[in-house]
Amino acid sequence: MPEKASDFIPLSEVPLTNTWKGMEAALEQGLAKHIGVSNFNENQLKEIKASAVHKPEMNQVEMHPFLQQEALQSFCVKNDILLTAYAPLGSLVDDNSTLRLLENDTIKNIAKARHMSPAQVALAYTIQRGIAVIPKSINEARLLQNLETLNHTLTEEDMALLKDLDKGHRFIDGKFWEVENGPYTADSIWNA
Numbered sequence: 001m002p003e004k005a006s007d008f009i010p011l012s013e014v015p016l017t018n019t020w021k022g023m024e025a026a027l028e029q030g031l032a033k034h035i036g037v038s039n040f041n042e043n044q045l046k047e048i049k050a051s052a053v054h055k056p057e058m059n060q061v062e063m064h065p066f067l068q069q070e071a072l073q074s075f076c077v078k079n080d081i082l083l084t085a086y087a088p089l090g091s092l093v094d095d096n097s098t099l100r101l102l103e104n105d106t107i108k109n110i111a112k113a114r115h116m117s118p119a120q121v122a123l124a125y126t127i128q129r130g131i132a133v134i135p136k137s138i139n140e141a142r143l144l145q146n147l148e149t150l151n152h153t154l155t156e157e158d159m160a161l162l163k164d165l166d167k168g169h170r171f172i173d174g175k176f177w178e179v180e181n182g183p184y185t186a187d188s189i190w191n192a
């Protein structure tokens, strides 16, 4: 993990397109089977695609009912780029946040009605939007519970109620990349 300004490489020194050329070389040399990106917004995807020989197959971004990123999803669908949702349960990295995805009343009510856990409702929502999810757990029972989400289906009415929960809220806000005199701010990362 970079800690001070000199640990970072600014984009002015190594643009994303150069890094992508290295990713393509890894693919062409058989060192990687699939190549993709993470935390890319639409502008960054367009920048890569403009000179790419192989487009990114996947973009892994934070996604859950509080951060639905519909515009990014429709761009990715149109451009045949798959999406993976990280922190699909709202993570627990941000202990200072008063927002708790799995304690949301709409999620809890749907969970009760469908005999699911709140975590399963959150995962099912994103899965039914056509997005891969990577929940993390160190607990065997919760790992199983998360896998068993695939045995449940939310109704159209549930999906509509969950769609209304979008707040554009990032639990992982990128502030940890902000260091004194460093080349990045959280704002420059998300809005580049």
Ligand SMILES: NC(=O)c1ccc[n+]([C@@H]2O[C@H](COP(=O)([O-])OP(=O)(O)OC[C@H]3O[C@@H](n4cnc5c(N)ncnc54)[C@H](OP(=O)(O)O)[C@@H]3O)[C@@H](O)[C@H]2O)c1
Binding pocket: 038, 039, 060, 061, 085, 086, 087, 088, 089, 090, 091, 092, 093, 102, 117, 119, 120, 134, 135, 136, 137, 138, 139, 142, 143, 145, 146, 172
């Ligand atoms: N590409 C990126 O920039 C990026 C950024 C962040 C994260 N990620 C990846 O995304 C994955 C998940 O992210 P995350 O761990 O931050 O968030 P998450 O999966 O949304 O949340 C993990 C938290 O939820 C708890 N949990 C798991 N299953 C549960 C269940 N069924 N009921 C209640 N609580 C449950 C876990 O606790 P227990 O372990 O105690 O069950 C843990 O505290 C990780 O593999 C991570 O590496 C990628």
